[in-house]
Amino acid sequence: MNRRTILATTTALLGLALQPALAADVPEGTELADDQTFSYRLLDQFPTLDPQLNEETAGSHVLRQIMEGLMTQDAQGNLRPGVATGYEASEGNTVYTFTLRDDARWSNGDPVTAQDFVYAWRRAADPETASPYAWYVELTGMKNAGAIVAGEMDPSELGVEAVDDHTLKVTLDRPLPYFPAMTTYATLFPVHQETVEQYGSDWTAPENYVGNGAYKLAELSLNEYFKLVKNPEYWDADNVVIEEVEGLIINDSSQALTRYEAGEFDLLEPLPAGSYPRLKEQRPDEAISVPRLCSYYYQINQREGAKEELKDPRVRKALSLAVDRDVIVDQILQGGQLPAYNFVHEATAGFEMPELDYAQMTQAERDAKAKELLEEAGVEDLDLKLIYNTDESHKQIATVLSQMWKQKLGITTTLENMEWSTYLDVRKAGNFDVARSAWCGDYNEASTFLDILMTDQEQNDGKWSNAEYDELMKASKTSDDPAADYRQAEQILAEDTGIIPIYHYSNTFLLDPQIKGFPLQNVENNWYVKDFYRVKAD
Template sequence: MTSSITTLRALLAATIFFAAAPSWAENVLYRGNAGEPTTLDQHHTSINIEEFILKDLYEGLTLYDAKGVIVPGAAESWTLSKDGLTYTFKIRENAKWSDGSPVTAEDFVFSFRRAEDPKTAAAYANILYPIKNAEKVNKGELPIDQLGARAIDAKTLELTVERPTPFFLELLAHQTALPLSKASVEKNGADFVKPGVLVSNGAFKLAEHVANDHLTLVKNPEHWDAANTKLDKVIFYPLEDQAAAVRRYEAGELHVDYNFSADQLPRLRQQFGGEVHVSPALATYYYTFDTRSAPMDDVRVRRALSMAVDRDFLANEIYKGAQQPLYSWIPPGIASYGTPEKADFADKGQLDREDEALKLMKDAGYGEGGKPLTLEIRYNTNPNHERVATAIADMWKTTFGAQVSLVNLDVSSHYSYLQQDGKYSAARAGWTADYADAENFLSLNISTNKTFNYAHWKNADYDALMAKSYDEQNPEARQKLLHQAEAILMKEQPVAPFLVNNDLWLVSKKVQGWYDNANNQHLSRFLSVSN
């Protein structure tokens, strides 16, 4: 009798426990993002703050899995012609938009045409230039219906490329290649991005967007793989103030936080141990010089300024070892490229560099006994960038007697300023590889790249080498051309690479399914939160 009563009590207790357990509760992921997205129109975005959100909302033909490996997305399969020029994609039969309508090949054709239509002025139109006629369409030289994209039937898409492109499947996972619902865009115009209007085909759909406060995504039940999406909701917080973001993480208000201040690395490692992720990336931290006017139109000035920057100090004192010094434009780690081309002063000691820099600056007519050197450094608001700018300003003042002023803007305004031809002398920028190929870095500085050639640099030899590399089919010969182009870039220094970036994340122990990867791809659909 006593045994039966005890058993009954145990069963009742268990029933009460499980009734009170959070198994029925929503599985919500709280993500700290490094700023407010400029837009949710994929054709007008260019930075990862927007990418993280867009790739939760939309799904391209291909996508990166949890480990950063390219896998099928909205396309379940594809074939490639023997000449390497024609891709035929089979869109999943059960791929649907969040409004229940089918995702079609025509949606992708519409999206690619919109990206290359010069009227769209897509920030990243060049990423799809490997598609046949894309560059000519984007420059207004051909009508958009001449783009090498066509719907064979509702679920079969054919893409033709200008030349064999080894990294084409990675390009199709880029945010610019994410599809749009043709019906929604044609019906709603620019309003298609608004909550309650936006139609997406990814694992989540947009529920709410309060600018500069939060952005809420909810699970998309129409997604073809919805059964394997464990999260019910993802809330992004635009936290440009890194100290505030860390405090919110410490308070348990965030499960994930991106890009904390590097000087906090030792303390955070001591406090959170394995929750601190320092993930090596194919990413360059650099300064760009506006070559359109003096003094930055003089290669001697650019080289002198670059030489005077103590990269070891930046890496070890400001970033506490979270970044590494860099003297090449392309970061190490691209297997197909090999060892990057370093600037010719890379192997000299810092004192020797400064002596040579002084001579170059004097020859250019600036500094002691010459014209005064007045410079402006622009950077996007961020404690790390502010410390770097302050340190570099001091180095230039100490070495050359330069008068240096600092100007900072929020991240969206900063890059908009650079992309809209704003005048400056030196500006902070960064580049993270869209795909693991040296061309992705070198193409930024082609004179015709109006979006990312912030320096407005023009070099005919460089342009010719890059043009030739696009036509070269032999991999070894192609890499040789790219190396020659990088050597010119590092000699001319329109851009001064300073650091190899690492991605800095705080990831709660409650988060399951997280894998560090060089592509910095962490789609929420692969994550879950334990209570």
């Protein structure tokens, strides 16, 4: 394996350090199984495997296997080399120069070059691409990104340059010490320009796909399964142990558990709501619960044309106060999740949890305040439509939520369940009053949560808008104390009730004990199958 000297370390802000670019680390004397395969369950079909068009978790998991960015992560969430062997940062953290390995190749044998990253990043920012994650490029602080995303400047003006085939220079318009960590997300993965331009939207079909990851896309059957095979062109292929990966799309959580117990696949996440205590007792070596950098919340529609009552912060606050979060985490989920009164997950690096008044109340006090606010707002009769995507736990939470609102506030809620892609379209179109939402950090820093609730952000489907919040988050980009800005932003969010936080995730799952190398200390839940291996059964 080609090992290089690391040129720099990341900032202590994230508590990360670059680690050697190891693939599967198999202890000496380990008896490997003859069958080196790995399989897992997906709740929903991912809409795309185009890195610049991807916007959700299921697609991100697959893209990490078939594509590779400048940097990746190890089992603890530390940065480690990917296509880049390392980087140098300017004194002010506004210019980053990445050195690319000379043995990185695409699955068709072409070399991976700095220009592949330039093309992909410009493509992500280009309005013609219509990337749902164009805002992410803007958040990186790359020079001119904002103007390009707004259609005011040509993508060629983006602050990224191929100095030569193996040197990528990135210029930012503001200091951003955690920029290298942001390159681990799929939006900033490279793409093979010739393939994209030759096949257009069909370039992601298995027969056309050209990737640079440890695996290749071999088969894809919509809403059923996909299959990956080891990529012999991958620069570290000799150290990749798992030969084949299969993903099974199973919407029904109970059915998924039954099929796991029948030995059909190796990893089941998440577990059915409320099942973790029983499964931990029955399968102590397989049932696992660890923190995960995600927050579960509800968006409230505040668009033009939305219900006038929901534009009143007193009504929104009443809805939030009436939610007994302890009931949801202790009686429904039962997997180590924590009740959420703020948006940013408590495990986020460098984040200090804010002291919010309503979080200090008893539930009885919150209920009384909710009734008082609703009466003050003059609301006597309110019917709401709440949407969620297909999953038993989402259904259970929505059902309990609607019961709480009915019993405590007299509000009637109609629940609408829909499959994933339809749900995304409906939510983006604003055809809801309340919408189930969740956000998993794209990098381990509080802005990954708080930025998405700014007025003009793509993920702000409820269109909550607060000028003070927006200005504070913009100022945090150049602030000497962004942590203080984040705490203040959370105070504004809670006071205005831009969203209704419900709980902070833990990752509950079942994992076949024969599979080794799975990361248990990476709160972002970013796993790479190239690190896994299967041992012989006991």
